[in-house]
Amino acid sequence: MGQSRRDRLREQLIVDRAKSPASTVALVCARCVAELSVTGAGATVIGKHGQGEPGDKTPERGLVHATNPVSASLEGLQLTVGEGPCLDTFESGGPVLVADLAADGARWPAFTPGALALGAVAVFSFPLQIGVVRLGSLDLYRDVPGPLSRSEVTDALILADMATQGIVADLDGHDTADLSWLLDPHVEVHQAAGMVQVQLGVSTETALLRMRGHAFTHDVPLAEVARQVVARTLRLTEDEGRQ
Incomplete structure (x- = not known):
């Protein structure tokens, strides 16, 4: 049964590809919306923790694709608050179903108040991984x-495997710890963090x-704070921004 489901989804993806020049990941996300009765879908690659200073636990992330603005905003929200289903599924290696x-x-x-404000009432995350190597969600x-x-x-698990x-x-030889190959909307965040550091x-x-x-x-997106820091219209003080 599992193989027949995989075959059906693979065949459907071939049909989708014939109709659209979009990437495999974009086609998979669109297929998730069509097959799983969800409102939106997104795929994110997550780099290794602690690439900078010792003890740095901040993951480096790149949004590969989102089917709508809410999906993209949910990924940005998780980066802002440092928690959410994407990060949990990456850490656990298993699905997170809420x-x-x-x-x-x-x-x-x-994360939850912001997600609800965006219109996300239920969230589901599935790991993107090869064996024990996790790439994202x-x-x-x-x-x-x-x-x-x-x-x-x-x-969803089959589609995650296809994604x-x-x-x-797409990696084509790139190190998964280096996300510079992605069109990453959060690059400016990392640049701003370096300036604040x-x-x-x-x-x-x-x-x-x-x-x-x-x-x-x-109550502003982290990306906007980063933009202001990089543009030098915002300078955080020793006390400002403490949580």
Whole structure:
């Protein structure tokens, strides 16, 4: 049964590719929306932790594709608050399935209010991995509560595997710890964190935490804080941005 489901989805992806020049990952995300009764889907690659200062736990991430602005915003929100289903599934290596965010708000106290405000009522994340090597996550959301059925979970795992194959093909020899090959909307965040690190004389992780705190306190996206820092219209002080 599992193989027949995989064959059907693979055949459907071939049909989709014949109709569109989009990447495999984009086609998989669109197929998730069509097959799994979800509102949106996105795929994110996550680099290794601690690439900078010792003890730096901040993952480097690149958004590969999102089917709509809400999916893209959910990925940005997780970067801002440092928690959410994408990060959990990457850490655990298994699916993260939350059928009703409002009922499970304690799990991600910073992420959940923002996600609900964006219109995401249920979230589901699946690891993108080859064996024990994790590359990122396939993230789905619904604008109404409700779990994925057993068959939908099975299809999501198959589609996550197909997305992984597409990402591996796109890597084409690149190190998965180096996300510069992606069109990464968060590149400016990393640039700004480096500037704050120098300005305040703190670690990279602390600089990013200061930026997250400022974004959260002022209710603006982390990307906007980064833009202001890089443009030198915002300079964080020793106290500002503390969480």
